Amino acid sequence: xxxxxxxxxxxxxxxxxxxxxxxxxxxxxxxxxxxxxxxxxxxxxxxxxxxxxxxxxxxxxxxxxxxxxxxxxxxxxxxxxxxxxxxxxxxxxxxxxxxxxxxxxxxxxxxxxxxxxxxxxxxxxxxxxxxxxxxxxxxxxxxxxxxxxxxxxxxxxxxxxxxxxxxxxxxxxxxxxxxxxxxxxxxxxxxxxxxxxxxxxxxxxxxxxxxxxxxxxxxxxxxxxxxxxxxxxxxxxxxxxxxxxxxxxxxxxxxxxxxxxxxxxxxxxxxxxxxxxxxxxxxxxxxxxxxxxxxxxxxxxxxxx
Amino acid sequence: xxxxxxxxxxxxxxxxxxxxxxxxxxxxxxxxxxxxxxxxxxxxxxxxxxxxxxxxxxxxxxxxxxxxxxxxxxxxxxxxxxxxxxxxxxxxxxxxxxxxxxxxxxxxxxxxxxxxxxxxxxxxxxxxxxxxxxxxxxxxxxxxxxxxxxxxxxxxxxxxxxxxxxxxxxxxxxxxxxxxxxxxxxxxxxxxxxxxxxxxxxxxxxxxxxxxxxxxxxxxxxxxxxxxxxxxxxxxxxxxxxxxxxxxxxxxxxxxxxxxxxxxxxxxxxxxxxxxxxxxxxxxxxxxxxxxxxxxx
Numbered sequence: 068x069x070x071x072x073x074x075x076x077x078x079x080x081x082x083x084x085x086x087x088x089x090x091x092x093x094x095x096x097x098x099x100x101x102x103x104x105x106x107x108x109x110x111x112x113x114x115x116x117x118x119x120x121x122x123x124x125x126x127x128x129x130x131x132x133x134x135x136x137x138x139x140x141x142x143x144x145x146x147x148x149x150x151x152x153x154x155x156x157x158x159x160x161x162x163x164x165x166x167x168x169x170x171x172x173x174x175x176x177x178x179x180x181x182x183x184x185x186x187x188x189x190x191x192x193x194x195x196x197x198x199x200x201x202x203x204x205x206x207x208x209x210x211x212x213x214x215x216x217x218x219x220x221x222x223x224x225x226x227x228x229x230x231x232x233x234x235x236x237x238x239x240x241x242x243x244x245x246x247x248x249x250x251x252x253x254x255x256x257x258x259x260x261x262x263x264x265x266x267x268x269x270x271x272x273x274x275x276x277x278x279x280x281x282x283x284x285x286x287x288x289x290x291x292x293x294x295x296x297x298x299x300x301x302x303x304x305x306x307x308x309x310x311x312x313x314x315x316x317x318x319x320x321x322x323x324x325x326x327x328x329x330x331x332x333x334x335x336x337x338x339x340x341x342x343x344x345x346x347x348x349x350x351x352x353x354x355x356x357x358x359x360x361x362x363x364x365x366x367x368x369x370x371x372x
Numbered sequence: 373x374x375x376x377x378x379x380x381x382x383x384x385x386x387x388x389x390x391x392x393x394x395x396x397x398x399x400x401x402x403x404x405x406x407x408x409x410x411x412x413x414x415x416x417x418x419x420x421x422x423x424x425x426x427x428x429x430x431x432x433x434x435x436x437x438x439x440x441x442x443x444x445x446x447x448x449x450x451x452x453x454x455x456x457x458x459x460x461x462x463x464x465x466x467x468x469x470x471x472x473x474x475x476x477x478x479x480x481x482x483x484x485x486x487x488x489x490x491x492x493x494x495x496x497x498x499x500x501x502x503x504x505x506x507x508x509x510x511x512x513x514x515x516x517x518x519x520x521x522x523x524x525x526x527x528x529x530x531x532x533x534x535x536x537x538x539x540x541x542x543x544x545x546x547x548x549x550x551x552x553x554x555x556x557x558x559x560x561x562x563x564x565x566x567x568x569x570x571x572x573x574x575x576x577x578x579x580x581x582x583x584x585x586x587x588x589x590x591x592x593x594x595x596x597x598x599x600x601x602x603x604x605x606x607x608x609x610x611x612x613x614x615x616x617x618x619x620x621x622x623x624x625x626x627x628x629x630x631x632x633x634x635x636x637x638x639x640x641x642x643x644x645x646x647x648x649x650x651x652x653x654x655x656x657x658x659x660x661x662x663x664x665x666x667x668x669x
Contacts, residue, residue, distance in 0.1 A: 096599075197631060213551075213559055246618035249474035251518050256619060283626035284653045293401065294655045297633050305631075312619045315561050318551035318587060319620050320627060325592040327632045348589045348596035 068235035069363065070203065072196045072330055072356055079359035082366040083109040086158070087358065088150035090172065091116040091143070091165035095124050097345075100354035102130035107355075109362050113159055115150050117141050144171050151175035155183060155339050160365040163343035163358065172344075173211055176337055185338040188212075188222035192230050193321035193333040194360070200302050203234065206309050209317035209333060210344055217259050220310060221266065226336045227308045228275050233367045238274050240306035241267070244316065245281040256312035257281060263310070278306055322346065324353075332360045340365050374539040375506030377635060377661035384414040384664035390439075391667045394418040394458050396451035397470035400429050402650075405659040406468075407435035412660070414667050418443060418464055420451040448472050452480050459488055459645045466666045467643075469650040478516070481640070481647055493517070493527035494642035496649070497535050498625045499665065501635045508539060510612045514625040515638065515651065519617045522564045529568065531641035532612050533580060538668050545606040546572070547591035548584025548614045553602050555585060561616035568614070581606055584614075626653055637662035639669070 069075060087110040092098045098121070104110045114121055114132065118139040125132045140146050150162040151172065164172055173189050180187045191210030194203045207227045212219050224241065231239040243260030247253070260281055267277040280286050286304050288294050311317040324331040331353065335342040341364040345354045374380055393415045395402055406417040416439055419426050423444035430436050445451040452472060458464040467488070469477050482489050496515035499508055512532045513520065520528055529546065536544040548565030555566045565584030572582035583591075583606035590597035594608030615621035628634045630653075637658050640647040646666035654662060 094599075244619075244623050246518065246620075246622040248515065248618075248622060250478050250516070251618065254518065254619070283623060283630040287630050288652060293652045294629075296655050296657045297629075297635075300630055300633070302631070311623075313617075314551040314559065315549075315616045316619045316623065319549055319615075320623060322587065322589045323592075323627065323632070325589045325596060327628075329631070346589055346596075348593070348599045 068202070070201055072332070072359075075356070075359050075363050078366075079109045079362040080107060083107075083362045084111045085109070085160035085362045085365045086111050086113065087361065088113045088115060088153050088159040088162040089165055090146050090150045090162060091167040093117055093120040093124060093166045094347075095127055096349065096351045097165045097354060098124045098130055099128040099351045100358060102128055103351065104355050104358040105135075109358055112136070113138065113150075113153070115140060115146050116165065143167050144174065147171040147175040148178070151179050151342070154337065154342070155179040157339070161341045161343065161361045163361065164345060166347060169210060169344060172342060176335065176342065180338060183338060187338050188219060188226070189335055190223040190226045191317075191333055191335055191344055192227050193317070193331055195321070195324070196330040197302060197305070198328055200305060202236070202307055204305050204307060204309065205231070206311055206317050206321040208311065208314070209321040210314070211335075213314045215313075217262060220259055220263060221272065224263065224272055224308070224310055227310075228273050230334075230336050230364065231307055232274070233364060236307055238276060239308050241275055241277045241308040241310060242280055242286065242306045243277060243310045245312060247281055259312075275308075330356065332357045334361060334364065336364075340368055373541055375508060377501050377637065377658065377664075380539075380661050380668065381412060381664040384667040385412050387414065387667065390414060390416045391465040392416050392418055392463070393466045393468050393663065393666075394420065394455045394464035395468045395470045396420045396445075396455040397448045397472050398426070398429070399471035400432065401656060402468070402470055403429055403433040403435050405656060405663070406440070407433045407438060409660045409663045410435060410438040410440070412664070415466070415663060416440070418458070420445050420455055421470070422446055449476070452477065453486075456480060456486065456488060464645075466646045466648065466663070468648040468663070468666075471650070474649070477649070481643065488643040488645060488647065490644040491527065491531060491642035493524055493531070494640055495528040495531045496638055497532050497641055498636050498638045499535075499539075500628060503632075503634060509610065510536060511621065511625055512612065512614060513618065514615065514621040515618075515649070516640070517618065522567060525564055525568060525614065526571070527642070529577065529582070529612070529614055532614070533577060535639065535641055535669075536611060541611050543579045543581065544611040545609055546580060546582040546584075546612040546614055547586045547606055547610040548582055549588060549591060549620065550585035550616060551587060553585055553587045553590045553597075553600055561585065564616070565614075582614075583607065629653055629655075637665055639665055
């Protein structure tokens with residue numbers, strides 16, 4: 068079971084290099100991350116984007132791309148289509164978002180999944196490494212579905228469970244987060260949670276467990292009790308997967324790494340391999356970490372699909 | 373500008389006059405906390421409940437040796453009604469929730485005719501103390517309203533601004549949060565945030581800057597915002613975070629408490645006098661600061 072980002076980095080070195088299609092690496096932080104990841108032996112990059120811009124930022128970060136495979140294209144949707152098609156034909160092991168709107172990549176993935184006849188729903192899984200926690204914790208969906216309905220939540224959860232199985236978690240624990248509290252009446256997120264819990268118990272979601280608790284308070288303190296002091300908070304009580312009710316919730320919570328002492332890695336699990344979704348605001352180290360995660364997932368997915 | 377919970381307590385102490393805190397159906401823990409707050413000399417507890425039982429409970433806490441008053445009432449519903457009446461008739465200054473059903477308490481406090489609602493809408497504000505510097509941030513609404521409309525978000529913001537003024541925040545900087553920093557007609561939170569931002573540009577909130585929509589990375593980090601093309605005085609230095617709905621506000625506040633280990637207190641805003649809710653994720657150790665905050669209002 069992969070528990071930490073150190074494990075991920077170590078495995079990425081062992082299992083790399085993997086072929087990575089980088090969609091519009093037209094920003095210094097991205098290009099620097101690609102350069103360092105290549106140097107670390109994680110990846111063999113394929114750069115897809117604007118010729119002049121890619122060359123300029125490569126020069127800025129002193130990255131000699133003369134021997135790197137490049138595809139020149141300026142149209143953002145065409146870049147996304149090219150990279151995603153390469154993933155689905157097996158020409159690359161994974162792809163990564165650069166300076167390109169995520170919606171363009173989603174569109175390309177939907178098209179390819181449809182061609183492949185998988186019926187797979189797109190969702191973003193954001194993993195957190197939290198100090199003193201002996202496992203990863205993930206939020207999902209943090210990027211694609213604005214207000215997922217029950218059916219979409221099932222699909223979103225299945226994607227996350229698949230990722231955790233790949234990472235070696237045989238029976239991930241899941242909470243369906245909700246704003247349900249002592250006041251305010253019933254919320255749809257809570258109702259969906261109860262239904263998902265039943266679905267999981269009957270085996271419809273694969274090997275996993277959906278726990279009763281739907282809030283951080285319930286994980287750490289429990290209904291009917293009062294938080295006495297912060298010493299009683301045992302971080303190990305966190306489940307592995309937190310299903311959020313909306314894009315607002317997922318995106319706002321998952322990027323609190325800008326504030327807290329946690330590390331974040333985001334990816335989309337397609338049927339053919341991972342698509343990395345760093346934020347356009349992310350910095351080199353974070354993007355590199357994401358690439359390492361992609362390498363490990365790409366390596367392990369080969370034996371599964 | 374008040375920067376820490378310690379300062380809130382010190383300011384309440386310096387104000388001099390002791391505020392009368394009325395508590396219907398107080399638990400032993402309520403009394404222990406009231407005892408600790410009383411030691412700072414900024415409150416005078418008024419306990420409404422079964423006289424003999426309240427006396428016994430008080431005896432087991434430090435409150436026994438401090439000023440307090442017990443008002444006999446055998447029924448918890450009537451105790452709450454009495455407490456609200458006392459606030460309305462200016463016989464008490466702060467209402468603190470005792471050991472009673474949350475929905476019943478809220479419904480009574482916000483009752484149109486017999487309650488304490490003074491603004492067009494009540495809302496709950498969480499106040500956090502930053503870990504790395506002396507600054508308080510406000511996050512709202514983290515408890516009361518489920519899915520506020522644009523009009524309701526405006527009222528929630530105005531309530532938070534009232535609290536910011538009490539905490540002496542000069543020209544508050546507000547992040548109207550959404551999942552992305554771009555205005556997307558498919559994501560309602562981005563539309564509301566952009567309208568609030570425009571209203572602030574036209575100075576409809578006074579000397580306040582509302583930036584929105586902001587995703588959380590832009591709100592928290594100026595460099596991250598610049599990389600996304602957002603250049604604003606608000607980014608990286610937010611005083612008030614306005615959340616899109618309860619599905620964000622409620623877990624956000626709790627995540628900062630339980631994973632971020634950030635100290636939090638909260639207060640109901642929009643009432644004629646301060647109301648303290650008994651939220652289980654406000655730690656007992658922070659409840660004195662919570663009462664002090666109410667005493668400042």
